[in-house]
Amino acid sequence: MTKRAKQIGADGETLVASYLQDQGAAIIARNWRIKEGEIDLVARLDGRLLFVEVKSRTSDKFGHPLEAIGPEKAHRLQRLALAWIAMHDQWGADYRIDCAAVHFRDGLKPLIEYRAGVL
Amino acid sequence: MTLARVKSIALVGLRGEIVDIEVDISDGLPGYSLLGLPDAALLESRERVRAALQNSGSAWPNKRVTVSLSPAWLHKSGSGFDLPIAIALLMAQGQISVPEMGDHIFLGELALDGAIKPIRGVLPALLAASGRGITTAIVPFANAAESKGFVGIKAIGVSHLSEVIAFIADGVIPDVDYEEPNEIGQSPLDLSEVVGQKRARFALEISAIGGHHLLLIGPPGTGKTMLAERIPTIMPPLSHAEAIEVAAIHSIGGALGERNLDSRTPPFVSPHHTTTATAMVGGGAHLIKPGACSMAHGGVLFIDEAPECKPGVLDSLRQPLESGSVAISRATGTITFPADFLLVLAANPCPCGRFNGKGRACICSSLQIRRYLQRLSGPLLDRIDIRTFVEVPTRTELAASQVGESSEVVRSRVIAARAVAAERFNNDSWSTNSQIPASQLRARFRATREGMAFLHTELDHERLSARGYHKVMRLAWTIADRNGVATPGLAEVENAFQLRQGVEIA
Numbered sequence A: 001m002t003k004r005a006k007q008i009g010a011d012g013e014t015l016v017a018s019y020l021q022d023q024g025a026a027i028i029a030r031n032w033r034i035k036e037g038e039i040d041l042v043a044r045l046d047g048r049l050l051f052v053e054v055k056s057r058t059s060d061k062f063g064h065p066l067e068a069i070g071p072e073k074a075h076r077l078q079r080l081a082l083a084w085i086a087m088h089d090q091w092g093a094d095y096r097i098d099c100a101a102v103h104f105r106d107g108l109k110p111l112i113e114y115r116a117g118v119l
Numbered sequence B: 001m002t003l004a005r006v007k008s009i010a011l012v013g014l015r016g017e018i019v020d021i022e023v024d025i026s027d028g029l030p031g032y033s034l035l036g037l038p039d040a041a042l043l044e045s046r047e048r049v050r051a052a053l054q055n056s057g058s059a060w061p062n063k064r065v066t067v068s069l070s071p072a073w074l075h076k077s078g079s080g081f082d083l084p085i086a087i088a089l090l091m092a093q094g095q096i097s098v099p100e101m102g103d104h105i106f107l108g109e110l111a112l113d114g115a116i117k118p119i120r121g122v123l124p125a126l127l128a129a130s131g132r133g134i135t136t137a138i139v140p141f142a143n144a145a146e147s148k149g150f151v152g153i154k155a156i157g158v159s160h161l162s163e164v165i166a167f168i169a170d171g172v173i174p175d176v177d178y179e180e181p182n183e184i185g186q187s188p189l190d191l192s193e194v195v196g197q198k199r200a201r202f203a204l205e206i207s208a209i210g211g212h213h214l215l216l217i218g219p220p221g222t223g224k225t226m227l228a229e230r231i232p233t234i235m236p237p238l239s240h241a242e243a244i245e246v247a248a249i250h251s252i253g254g255a256l257g258e259r260n261l262d263s264r265t266p267p268f269v270s271p272h273h274t275t276t277a278t279a280m281v282g283g284g285a286h287l288i289k290p291g292a293c294s295m296a297h298g299g300v301l302f303i304d305e306a307p308e309c310k311p312g313v314l315d316s317l318r319q320p321l322e323s324g325s326v327a328i329s330r331a332t333g334t335i336t337f338p339a340d341f342l343l344v345l346a347a348n349p350c351p352c353g354r355f356n357g358k359g360r361a362c363i364c365s366s367l368q369i370r371r372y373l374q375r376l377s378g379p380l381l382d383r384i385d386i387r388t389f390v391e392v393p394t395r396t397e398l399a400a401s402q403v404g405e406s407s408e409v410v411r412s413r414v415i416a417a418r419a420v421a422a423e424r425f426n427n428d429s430w431s432t433n434s435q436i437p438a439s440q441l442r443a444r445f446r447a448t449r450e451g452m453a454f455l456h457t458e459l460d461h462e463r464l465s466a467r468g469y470h471k472v473m474r475l476a477w478t479i480a481d482r483n484g485v486a487t488p489g490l491a492e493v494e495n496a497f498q499l500r501q502g503v504e505i506a
Helices: A003-022 A071-087 B045-055 B082-092 B122-129 B141-147 B161-170 B198-210 B224-229 B240-253 B277-281 B315-323 B366-374 B378-382 B395-399 B407-424 B438-443 B449-460 B466-483 B490-501
Strands: A026-034 A037-045 A048-057 A095-103 A111-115 B003-012 B015-026 B031-035 B064-070 B104-106 B136-140 B154-158 B214-217 B300-303 B325-330 B333-338 B342-347 B386-389
Touching: A003 A026, A003 A037, A003 A048, A003 A095, A003 A111, A026 A071, A037 A071, A048 A071, A071 A095, B003 B082, B003 B122, B015 B082, B015 B122, B031 B045, B045 B082, B064 B082, B082 B104, B082 B161, B122 B136, B122 B141, B122 B240, B136 B141, B141 B154, B154 B161, B198 B214, B198 B224, B198 B342, B198 B386, B198 B407, B198 B466, B198 B490, B214 B224, B224 B300, B224 B342, B240 B333, B277 B315, B315 B325, B315 B378, B386 B490, B407 B466, B438 B466, B449 B466, B449 B490, B466 B490
Parallel strands: A048 A095, B003 B104, B031 B064, B104 B136, B136 B154, B214 B342, B214 B386, B300 B342
Antiparallel strands: A026 A037, A037 A048, A095 A111, B003 B015, B015 B064, B325 B333
16 A cells, blocks of 8 residues: 555544544554454544545545445455454444545545445 | 335246336435346346436436335346336436326336436337236337237336426326337248249148148258248248247247237248257346247247257247147246247258259268158157158149249138038037147048058058158148048058158168
8 A cells, every 4th residue: 555545544533533533432443453353433423433434535536435345345344343242342332334435535525424324 | 204115027038027016215325235036137237317307407316226126026038128217216216296106107227318218128118017907008119019009008108217307296108119129030932933844832821721731851952941931831831820920939938029019920040060959949047038939839940950950949839839839948037938839850862962863963862861861750750741842843833834822812712621521520629630639530521431441551561660650641631621531541641651752861
């Protein structure tokens, strides 16, 4: 991954994190990483855990950002979420898996598409 | 609006069902699920619809798309649902604001650039839609000719997705020049081109009048095919209802391009002798297509070199010959196609084909000759009333400048004779002489005393079986109709006997 791509990804996650905070959510973790993969954002909103995958793009040339999340990736998100719950001893917690797409557009404000409960 | 509904038609054989296409767009990961027992071509609609929408300037919803085709239990196939799915998607996205569309149906396959391509079975789909509250049908431009002159439903031919959008939004009907299909059915063939062949001509005429199936036997090059090809030209033209039925079958078979919708000429279908039983009666895994015998419905099914057919192929015709229709069963269901045709078989007299006259040129053994025609099974031959030899034309016949009777002359006699028979069978369930049941034949349709006496003599001499006895009677009635005789007499019965016994087989 190039430095630039990394930066775009990090910027996108920051934007989504502040979007969530505006909604009244508390950010619990960013880039929580284990061997199986990474969860971009973990937040808590009204007592419910949110596991958020963020996809950032600077152009639509390669399709919609959320299309990059295929069935396999979705499955992995599910496993990672359960792993987080297990490791933090939050058994029985109410949780939701969300996806967010961030479009960085030249000269315009970045656009956030937030899809709640995608699985 | 994230939910939209449009209508289309799914075909099951010749019958059609109205299908509701519902599209729901909901938040979630981008995805597309198609419900309602689609086949492979229909599953691929996703990629076609998506590319067509994007390439014609509309957006593809990057959301969770659910497309449902109901009734859900009905197997649906083919690419004809592309257009209605695309329209429903646009409606669900609010890209076209919708008037009431419940009385519209949409049919058409989408190309990746949004062009609308022709599909099979538009005519039967329209037939199915009529009388079910449908007023307007949007069909591919290339199929528009099929719907021309169709009463009850206004058909609009479209060639691009943008035209459909314009029609829905503003009621703009695309400017369409219907191309008149080339009338190939209006055949230039004529019976006057046949030289000589007095006996075979007579057999053809009798066959056309009474609906008697025909076996032509003769050496190669004597004109068996030429004769058979001209049978449709002496048959009465199809009625309007028959013509539509024939066109509907050809539409499903995908062969309407070769045939004018309004064509009243009976079809002529000649499958090759290597054809399979499936091709003969129809079949297919998902989309069940009519076979040669259904394509020949209302016309002539001609099989050249009939003894060369694989065993079982000809016998697969026994059911349609008996019932006038063919039922095809597959995993997706049972479908019945009409298959009421005149069967014409042609055969060489022997494997080498030169057993003719005194048979001097023939190199086949007598056993080979005897076995050759035995390849036609007994039950099949049983259904063939006329067996006739097609002779090599003689020198005098070839030299004669006088042409034979034209198709038009013969056809007018056929029509007149059929009218006589139809009058006689006014209160019966059949309309041609070949269909008279044996019991009725003995009870109500006897020949004159002399005629019956001749038949009884032949029976006594064992030159005629009980089956043959009935066949000769039926033929005698046809000949009587042709000659304007009220009841077949000795002459007609003798004549019929010759047509029947023309060739000794089995």
